[in-house]
Structures are given as structure tokens and as C-alpha cells.
Amino acid sequence: MKALVLAGGSGTRLRPITHTSSKQLVPVANKPILFYGLESIAAAGITDVGVIVGSTAAEIEAAVGDGAAFGLNVTYIPQSEPLGLAHAVLIAEPFLGDDDFVMYLGDNFVLDGITDVVEEFREAPHAAQVLLTRVKNPTAFGVAITDDKGNVLELEEKPAAPRGDLAVAGVYFFKAAVHEAVRAIRPSARGELEITDALQWMIDQGMAVCSTVITGYWKDTGNVTDMLEVNRTLLERLQPSVDGYVDDESEIIGRVRVEAGAEVRRSRIVGPAIIGAGSVVSDSYVGPSTSVAEDCRITHSEIEYSIVLRESSFDHIRRVAASLVGRNVRVTLAPGPPATHRLVIGDHGHVELSS
Incomplete structure (x- = not known):
């Protein structure tokens, strides 16, 4: 066959x-x-x-x-x-x-x-x-x-x-x-x-x-809706492990995988979630049903129920949910009132958001 x-x-x-x-x-x-x-x-x-x-x-x-x-x-x-x-x-x-x-x-x-x-x-x-x-x-x-x-x-x-x-x-x-x-x-x-x-x-x-x-x-x-749903379903079966670095000021809750080479500093990760190899999460919150791929940077930001592809970054962004973010995307802060953002961003994009 x-x-x-x-x-x-x-x-x-x-x-x-x-x-x-x-x-x-x-x-x-x-x-x-x-x-x-x-x-x-x-x-x-x-x-x-x-x-x-x-x-x-x-x-x-x-x-x-x-x-x-x-x-x-x-x-x-x-x-x-x-x-x-x-x-x-x-x-x-x-x-x-x-x-x-x-x-x-x-x-x-x-x-x-x-x-x-x-x-x-x-x-x-x-x-x-x-x-x-x-x-x-x-x-x-x-x-x-x-x-x-x-x-x-x-x-x-x-x-x-x-x-x-x-x-x-x-x-x-x-x-x-x-x-x-x-x-x-x-x-x-x-x-x-x-x-x-x-x-x-x-x-x-x-x-x-x-x-x-x-x-x-x-x-x-x-x-996008079905992609996020499949991501959530798979993460619920995730075998938790911490193979990367997590400092003493961080909190890991539930089914979380921190892959080798990843770093979590002064952050809270609530599973099910995965932090890919080479990624750095600092002063941030990563919530349930979130996959962060390889070599990403999440800094002073909040993200949940989302998929972030490799080499993308969030800097001072609150709060992102139900989003699919492409490769090599930069999401940075712009002046404005607080908001919750839903994003579908193509590769190599640069988006400024009020936060």
C-alpha cells in the first residue's frame, strides 16, 4: 500500500x-x-x-x-x-x-x-x-x-x-x-x-x-481559527519539561515545555504552552494554548492562545490573544489607550500597536 x-x-x-x-x-x-x-x-x-x-x-x-x-x-x-x-x-x-x-x-x-x-x-x-x-x-x-x-x-x-x-x-x-x-x-x-x-x-x-x-x-x-484550535488540542497532550533556562524569579504553571536553549526570565508561563529553542521570554506573561517557535523574543508583553512563528518579537505589548504571527515579525509599542489585539501577520511584517 x-x-x-x-x-x-x-x-x-x-x-x-x-x-x-x-x-x-x-x-x-x-x-x-x-x-x-x-x-x-x-x-x-x-x-x-x-x-x-x-x-x-x-x-x-x-x-x-x-x-x-x-x-x-x-x-x-x-x-x-x-x-x-x-x-x-x-x-x-x-x-x-x-x-x-x-x-x-x-x-x-x-x-x-x-x-x-x-x-x-x-x-x-x-x-x-x-x-x-x-x-x-x-x-x-x-x-x-x-x-x-x-x-x-x-x-x-x-x-x-x-x-x-x-x-x-x-x-x-x-x-x-x-x-x-x-x-x-x-x-x-x-x-x-x-x-x-x-x-x-x-x-x-x-x-x-x-x-x-x-x-x-x-x-x-x-x-486561522482551526489552526489555533488544533494547536490548543495538541498542547493539552504536551509532555512538560524544562530543558532550557528558567530563573528563580519566573513561575512555570501546568503543562509547559521550555526547549533546550530557550530562556525564561522574570516571567510567568501558564500551560499548556511551549517555548521554542533559542527563544527568550523576559518580564512577560505567556498564557495557555500558546506556541512560541524558535529564536523569538517576548519582552514586557502578554500573549495567550496564539501561535508565534520563528524569529518574531513582541516588545511592550499588552495583550495579544487568538493570534497567528508569521516569521520574523516585529510587534512594537505605539502610543495610545490599552487594548486587546487579535493579529494575523505575514512574514517580515512590522506592526505598531497601542498598549
């Missing part, structure tokens, strides 16, 4: 962060979201992985390499432009051949992994299997209609009037029959080859498509 990981999207919902960085490499709990998917694939015993890459190919390849760090053998498959999930399967056929495979969207997060479903599909007679999850906003997803045995009867892509709340999560399992399906369908009104159309074609041809409803935690991290 092989894996096909999609890492070629443009990430428009995460702009301005993704103007200069791949959305799949935005970190949660100080690890790129893509890495969690690759680790899940490796844990399921799959080693041969094709990675679909687009305009951010160089960044993805630099981060993932040949896959050896994950116990994988990675092959990169260029996609000239994002023309749909089924198009990714179409261009990956030379790599996939006749093997069964799992298709995993690189910006999706499945907390409990996919090992059990992989084992189930290896022995299954059906042509495809999809992961489903109940959502509050089914119009934003592909929606599946199933029978009482979990067989998929019909699929709709982002329906205006959905007939159910079971959304197709970003993990799919296929046998080789899918290659005929993606060749048979035509682009949708969005101009893309939709994987829901390919699955519907398989159903219409009498092929069995079954489903597994996720009972654990799943998120599509395509927007």
Missing part, C-alpha cells in the same frame, strides 16, 4: 501567512502540520509516499527531504496548478500504479491517526473508503449520504442545501479502480476535477464505497 499526500494548495484562507510560506508547513505545537500526517502514515506501516507539490515545492522538499527522517521513501510529484483532488490522483498514476493507496490532505489533522482504518482497508473488498465526520457547516465540505451499514450512496461537493451533516474528511482510501474514475469525470463548475465526482462515478458504476465515521478529533487547518 502507498500514500499520496497533497501539499500543493495555495492556502488562500491563511493569507497573509501563506503569501510567503506553504500552508502545510505552518506549525502547530511547534511542528509543521504536514509532519503529523506523515507520521500517521509511517505509523500505519506505509513507507512509499508520493507528495503532490505546487508553487511551494522548494520549501516542502527542503522540510521533508527524502522522507528518511519519518521512516518514509518520498517521491515528489509536481502539479502545475491546483486543479482538484482527482487531478492529483490523475497525475500520480505513474507513481501509484495498481497499488492500493491512502490519499491524505497535507493540511488535515487526525488526532488518533489512521492505522486502524489502513488495516481495515487492506482486507476490504470495496473499491474505496472515506473518512467522515459530523460538522456544523456541511455547505463548506463534500457531504456523504450513507445507508445504515456505512455504505456511501451519494456525494455532493459543497451543497447549497445539504441533506446531512456527514462531511468527507481529508483522508481517502482507494484501490486501482479510482484511476478509471478520475479519467472519466469532467471538471466541475469550479474548474476542478472533484474527488467527490470520482467517488460518485464509482458508486454509479456499481463499485462499493464504504465509510468510517471519525469519533475522535479531526480538523481541516485551512483557516
Whole structure:
């Protein structure tokens, strides 16, 4: 069995962060979201992985390499432009051949992994299997209609009037029959080859498509709100440790990881939180559900429920919450009345805030 990981999207919902960085490499709990998917694939015993890459190919390849760090053998498959999930399967056929495979969207997060479903599909007679999850906003997803045995009867892509709340999560399992399906369908009104159309074609041809409803935690991290939520969930599982320096005037409360080379001086850190290697927090408060990446500077500032990417700094800022801050960002004080700030700042930005 092989894996096909999609890492070629443009990430428009995460702009301005993704103007200069791949959305799949935005970190949660100080690890790129893509890495969690690759680790899940490796844990399921799959080693041969094709990675679909687009305009951010160089960044993805630099981060993932040949896959050896994950116990994988990675092959990169260029996609000239994002023309749909089924198009990714179409261009990956030379790599996939006749093997069964799992298709995993690189910006999706499945907390409990996919090992059990992989084992189930290896022995299954059906042509495809999809992961489903109940959502509050089914119009934003592909929606599946199933029978009482979990067989998929019909699929709709982002329906205006959905007939159910079971959304197709970003993990799919296929046998080789899918290659005929993606060749048979035509682009949708969005101009893309939709994987829901390919699955519907398989159903219409009498092929069995079954489903597994996720009972654990799943998120599509395509927007800031969901990214922060995944970060919070992962930090709640954090194993606390202090490998860096914490002075006697500082207070560490709850699940906190201070990585080697980090420094905490005259500050209060309330977990779950992580302070990345080389970062310095001084005279500051870092609150729950916050990830501070490598080589950051937090000085005379307050920040909570946020993600701060590497080499960024806050100087005399109170208070920042529910924010995603890019790489090499400087946030400094400007005159004005106190306020709470919510920030989404692109890489290399410089923002002045009243405090």
C-alpha cells in the first residue's frame, strides 16, 4: 500500500501567512502540520509516499527531504496548478500504479491517526473508503449520504442545501479502480476535477464505497481559527519539561515545555504552552494554548492562545490573544489607550500597536 499526500494548495484562507510560506508547513505545537500526517502514515506501516507539490515545492522538499527522517521513501510529484483532488490522483498514476493507496490532505489533522482504518482497508473488498465526520457547516465540505451499514450512496461537493451533516474528511482510501474514475469525470463548475465526482462515478458504476465515521478529533487547518484550535488540542497532550533556562524569579504553571536553549526570565508561563529553542521570554506573561517557535523574543508583553512563528518579537505589548504571527515579525509599542489585539501577520511584517 502507498500514500499520496497533497501539499500543493495555495492556502488562500491563511493569507497573509501563506503569501510567503506553504500552508502545510505552518506549525502547530511547534511542528509543521504536514509532519503529523506523515507520521500517521509511517505509523500505519506505509513507507512509499508520493507528495503532490505546487508553487511551494522548494520549501516542502527542503522540510521533508527524502522522507528518511519519518521512516518514509518520498517521491515528489509536481502539479502545475491546483486543479482538484482527482487531478492529483490523475497525475500520480505513474507513481501509484495498481497499488492500493491512502490519499491524505497535507493540511488535515487526525488526532488518533489512521492505522486502524489502513488495516481495515487492506482486507476490504470495496473499491474505496472515506473518512467522515459530523460538522456544523456541511455547505463548506463534500457531504456523504450513507445507508445504515456505512455504505456511501451519494456525494455532493459543497451543497447549497445539504441533506446531512456527514462531511468527507481529508483522508481517502482507494484501490486501482479510482484511476478509471478520475479519467472519466469532467471538471466541475469550479474548474476542478472533484474527488467527490470520482467517488460518485464509482458508486454509479456499481463499485462499493464504504465509510468510517471519525469519533475522535479531526480538523481541516485551512483557516486561522482551526489552526489555533488544533494547536490548543495538541498542547493539552504536551509532555512538560524544562530543558532550557528558567530563573528563580519566573513561575512555570501546568503543562509547559521550555526547549533546550530557550530562556525564561522574570516571567510567568501558564500551560499548556511551549517555548521554542533559542527563544527568550523576559518580564512577560505567556498564557495557555500558546506556541512560541524558535529564536523569538517576548519582552514586557502578554500573549495567550496564539501561535508565534520563528524569529518574531513582541516588545511592550499588552495583550495579544487568538493570534497567528508569521516569521520574523516585529510587534512594537505605539502610543495610545490599552487594548486587546487579535493579529494575523505575514512574514517580515512590522506592526505598531497601542498598549
